[in-house]
Amino acid sequence: MPTYGRLPIALSHGQGVYVWDTDNRRYLDALGGIAVNTLGHAHPELVAALREQVGQLIHCSNYYHITHQEALAAELVRLSGMTNVFFCSSGLEANEAAIKIARKFGHAKGIERPSIVVYEHAFHGRSLATLSATGNTKIQQGFGPMVEGFVRVPINRIEALREVAQQQPNVVAVFFEAIQGEGGVHPLDEDYMREVRALCDANDWLLMIDEVQCGIGRTGKWFAHQWADIVPDVMPLAKGLGSGVPIGAVVAGPRAAKVFGPGDHGSTFGGNPLATRAGVETLRIMQAQGLLQNAAEVGGWMLQTLRQQLHGVAGVADIRGKGLMIGIELDRPCGALVQQAADAGLLISVTAERVVRMVPPLILTQTQAQEAIDMLCPLIKTWLQTPSN
Ligand SMILES: Cc1ncc(COP(=O)(O)O)c(C=O)c1O
Known part of the structure; x- marks a missing residue:
């Protein structure tokens, strides 16, 4: 039944916070199956x-x-x-x-x-x-x-x-x-x-x-x-x-x-x-593995870094969350960012029409969090600068 608006991506396997599609393209999974893959993928x-x-x-x-x-x-x-x-x-x-x-x-x-x-x-x-x-x-x-x-x-x-x-x-x-x-x-x-x-x-x-x-x-x-x-x-x-x-x-x-x-x-x-x-x-x-502490530390760092990088960007309404549950609210609908992020190698979702959401596996490291931010922030900035959006 056509209950989901699916992206044109079929995932085949994963390792840690990364997943690969059937064309062998790699993605950093900042969605974690919507807050499901606590331990990441294929935890031994x-x-x-x-x-x-x-x-x-x-x-x-x-x-x-x-x-x-x-x-x-x-x-x-x-x-x-x-x-x-x-x-x-x-x-x-x-x-x-x-x-x-x-x-x-x-x-x-x-x-x-x-x-x-x-x-x-x-x-x-x-x-x-x-x-x-x-x-x-x-x-x-x-x-x-x-x-x-x-x-x-x-x-x-x-x-x-x-x-x-x-x-x-x-x-x-x-x-x-x-x-x-x-x-x-x-x-x-x-x-x-x-x-x-x-x-x-x-x-x-x-x-x-x-x-x-x-x-x-x-x-x-x-x-x-x-x-x-x-x-x-x-x-x-x-x-x-x-x-x-x-x-x-x-x-x-x-x-x-x-x-x-x-x-x-x-x-x-x-x-x-x-x-x-x-x-x-x-x-x-x-x-x-001390994953509660990791979620608090990496999540806290991520929230702070996102706030720094998107500080003063017109169209960013709010950045909020706790631990590894983070939302970036824009002043306009931004569902298309999901595909753009995937094209850049990052899996996210947009919820409530204008909130970019990340709920990654709790094993995410700070380096991987940086990688996600490096992919996401330029996309958000470009999106907000495009007059037709
Ligand atoms: C807070 C909350 N409660 C309940 C549900 C429903 O869970 P499920 O999709 O497993 O039925 C969700 C799903 O997103 C949720 O976020």
């Missing part, structure tokens, strides 16, 4: 572990204990300070489970028609419930009616949320991305996140933080909300957790962990041996 330890796993057991049903699933759950619990995990296979599934948890949490309190606070410019996926939670009318168009039960507020404005608390007795949860990804790389203020945590406590709401894109070490902490020193009640994960092998997870704290009982939710593939082995190895290798 991940490849060896997955080869071994494929030869042992790819899949079995959740009717049985799955050793790697239990190990991965224990590690996610340790890293998050939360208590329980449900596994699925993608980000939208993790968010769908979070929405179901919030609704059941509300029903248990006697709220018949529970509603969840969501945000302008949010992106939570493309199933009907997660699309309804998403704050982008363009991608909702043609799929109405949307699922009911969402109240929308702007980010970083606590008064808007306080107003909701006063006016809407049916609210059961607040749901945000600690850094909005598809919406244009918009970080939530740390103070704001702390205030939301306090409001959730005061009103007996669940705090649900979508870490699908900004989590798994990308910002230099395991989860981006940890910069605010808070712990959510529900945390959906996916993307980088399996370093390319499809996996999703919902981590829950004590207030949410027992909401689902036997038979309330499930997923055939969720947490299967291959996917959870990939998760276990990804988290292990990240720690062994």
Whole structure:
């Protein structure tokens, strides 16, 4: 189906942060499969572990204990300070489970028609419930009616949320991305996140933080909300957790962990041996290689260098992000830059029409970051100087 606007490129293999196409052209992969290839491409330890796993057991049903699933759950619990995990296979599934948890949490309190606070410019996926939670009318168009039960507020404005608390007795949860990804790389203020945590406590709401894109070490902490020193009640994960092998997870704290009982939710593939082995190895290798620190250091250097190189360039509206999640906002749509960057040997994306986004593997070195900047900055400058753009 014609669901994607594809570039005329077919990738055949990769090594580290580089990928090659079928014509053997090399690209620096600053997109990482959209924040997925945590360890880069063909990481030797991940490849060896997955080869071994494929030869042992790819899949079995959740009717049985799955050793790697239990190990991965224990590690996610340790890293998050939360208590329980449900596994699925993608980000939208993790968010769908979070929405179901919030609704059941509300029903248990006697709220018949529970509603969840969501945000302008949010992106939570493309199933009907997660699309309804998403704050982008363009991608909702043609799929109405949307699922009911969402109240929308702007980010970083606590008064808007306080107003909701006063006016809407049916609210059961607040749901945000600690850094909005598809919406244009918009970080939530740390103070704001702390205030939301306090409001959730005061009103007996669940705090649900979508870490699908900004989590798994990308910002230099395991989860981006940890910069605010808070712990959510529900945390959906996916993307980088399996370093390319499809996996999703919902981590829950004590207030949410027992909401689902036997038979309330499930997923055939969720947490299967291959996917959870990939998760276990990804988290292990990240720690062994110090990839959180690398993401913080190389990402911080990259942000600073981009700000220097694009300083005073007319048409650059903002440069923001955290760690290796970086957005360069221009004052005009710039989707065509994706092809131009690829022609120059760099894979990036443009999101929210005018934000150049880089979410590379967390193994990116400073030299490689420099290489990416050297390819990207001249393109942006030329783009902005071309009158027809
Ligand atoms: C924050 C966030 N949540 C959810 C999703 C949906 O994930 P998936 O495409 O795996 O369903 C995405 C995908 O971009 C995302 O960025």
